[in-house]
């Protein structure tokens with residue numbers, strides 16, 4: 221059975237203005253105990269995973285994995301290699317925040333067998349980077365990619381954002397141009413989401429920050445979707461574009477109903493159709509591991525209807541779409557037997573299309589993804 225492994229490092233140098241992820245600044249004193257706890261959690265799963273067979277991908281994300289001392293990252297990677305059987309071709313990604321890495325860092329990661337770096341750039345405009353609370357400059361992004369290449373990495377992904385405060389179309393075009401100049405192999409492009417409880421939301425409500433208009437943001441989305449393919453980046457998921465052969469195997473697993481196991485605070489697992497989430501804060505997580513308890517908690521009990529809807533909207537995120545055969549194998553009935561009316565309605569609105577094997581979003585459906593996803597929640 222093929223599955224993914226996710227490891228969460230919940231520390232950041234400084235919290236970004238828009239971020240509501242489970243990540244914290246100012247908790248450096250917990251890093252060492254946290255590393256020990258993750259190693260213990262991984263070791264505890266060794267007998268179970270030995271039976272499950274080799275993992276096809278490992279993803280160390282955050283937070284900022286590269287903010288913890290490299291010796292601690294090394295302990296975690298060693299624990300993975302010693303306790304989890306890995307496919308010889310396994311993709312091994314580490315997220316790296318420019319401003320927390322050096323050439324030595326990159327070289328160490330490469331030597332440890334990391335095969336892919338995911339660099340959180342967001343934009344190459346220094347004033348916008350500062351406004352959204354990023355800790356790095358455009359030059360730091362360029363240095364990070366240059367060092368990654370010098371260390372030996374050939375698979376380098378970059379995250380960019382659109383709809384940022386003060387961002388213009390020209391800024392976005394320039395940022396994509398800069399990413400192309402750096403010859404990255406994969407790009408994830410996300411629209412800014414203004415989340416409740418974030419400093420960004422408070423500043424917008426106080427009138428201190430303004431965002432591009434809806435029309436400007438939509439034009440930026442259109443630019444991304446229309447202009448990355450001519451550069452050789454095929455869209456394979458709503459927000460993800462890759463050169464041929466550089467699609468993220470780990471993320472494709474999330475969108476195609478593959479099981480995954482998560483380690484660390486707030487990490488999610490999906491195994492045997494059951495979803496669990498680890499205790500959210502590093503303090504709670506460390507304490508539970510130190511007591512010898514499992515940090516995993518079951519997520520909301522799921523009904524077959526919810527499982528079917530989740531299956532559909534995760535697969536719909538990909539350009540391939542819902543695999544009819546897989547759906548039938550998993551649920552014992554055809555997609556149409558459950559969703560015929562939804563499919564017909566969405567086709568009428570030109571959001572959905574289908575062929576013998578797959579049901580997928582149209583380009584318009586990709587743009588209005590949430591409308592289509594909601595329709596599957598019967």
Ligand code: SF4
Pocket residue numbers: 231232234235236239240241243282283284317340
């Ligand atoms: S670096 Fe990432 S995880 Fe950390 S605060 Fe910024 S957006 Fe959140």
